[in-house]
Amino acid sequence: MKSECFIEGQISIFDLPAIEVIKPKKIIIKEETKEVDKFYAITRLYSQSCSRIVKTLSGALLVELDDKTLYFNASGINEFSLPKDVGIMPGEEILIVNSDKKINETQKQNLEALKPKQYIKRKGDANLIIPEEKVLVINPKGWILEYNQKPIYHSNEIFNTEFNLQIDEMDDGNMKVAVDVTDIEFKVDDEVNIEYQGIKAIGKVVRIYNNRETLNVKWDGNQTAFYYKNVRRVKLL
Numbered sequence: 001m002k003s004e005c006f007i008e009g010q011i012s013i014f015d016l017p018a019i020e021v022i023k024p025k026k027i028i029i030k031e032e033t034k035e036v037d038k039f040y041a042i043t044r045l046y047s048q049s050c051s052r053i054v055k056t057l058s059g060a061l062l063v064e065l066d067d068k069t070l071y072f073n074a075s076g077i078n079e080f081s082l083p084k085d086v087g088i089m090p091g092e093e094i095l096i097v098n099s100d101k102k103i104n105e106t107q108k109q110n111l112e113a114l115k116p117k118q119y120i121k122r123k124g125d126a127n128l129i130i131p132e133e134k135v136l137v138i139n140p141k142g143w144i145l146e147y148n149q150k151p152i153y154h155s156n157e158i159f160n161t162e163f164n165l166q167i168d169e170m171d172d173g174n175m176k177v178a179v180d181v182t183d184i185e186f187k188v189d190d191e192v193n194i195e196y197q198g199i200k201a202i203g204k205v206v207r208i209y210n211n212r213e214t215l216n217v218k219w220d221g222n223q224t225a226f227y228y229k230n231v232r233r234v235k236l237l
Helices: 040-046 103-113
Strands: 052-055 061-064 071-074 080-082 092-096 116-119 128-130 135-140 146-148 159-160 173-181 191-196 199-210 216-218 220-227 232-236
Touching: 040 052, 040 061, 040 092, 103 135, 103 199, 135 199, 191 216
Parallel strands: none
Antiparallel strands: 052 061, 052 092, 061 071, 071 080, 116 128, 116 159, 128 135, 135 146, 173 232, 191 199, 191 232, 199 216, 216 220
């Protein structure tokens, strides 16, 4: 048997510590769950040049241009073109508007005949919407259509029609009454007829902002903002 010879300072392989083999951890890459908006490129492309862009109930996209309306299906594919001023339903969402649509005299007359408490006029929509138990729509032809769907609109697109003309007698015998002057710009210190939480009152305009569409009105120790078409200027008689 051969004798083992060691050089001073040399370590035997039997004296080495055991080396633990570390298994590499398995890296799991989670898939991105956020759905990419398939209409993003379309809306970005036409956002400046279109009259409006509407998302339909079926998930399609209507892009209205100067002379036609492009129809993109739910997959974002342009299938065909429609005429300009395509009618839309109250439950369809208007995403972008660059050009408003006006209502006509026939619609105004039918609205007056129905005498609703409120109506909706969306920017970019030629229809008048009456939000009752079943939604009524007065289209540009004057037809009154009934829908069983919730309308999509902005808070500044709903208008009150129930303004009882409040009359206050003054010391000099004159009277103040509310008059419809929505085509005239309001000014600070104008007296206006307002309705807040079911209470009708006469207040004073203290601030005008948001492109002159929002009026801050003060009355009886209260103060809040109103859309300018939901108030009436008070005129001295």
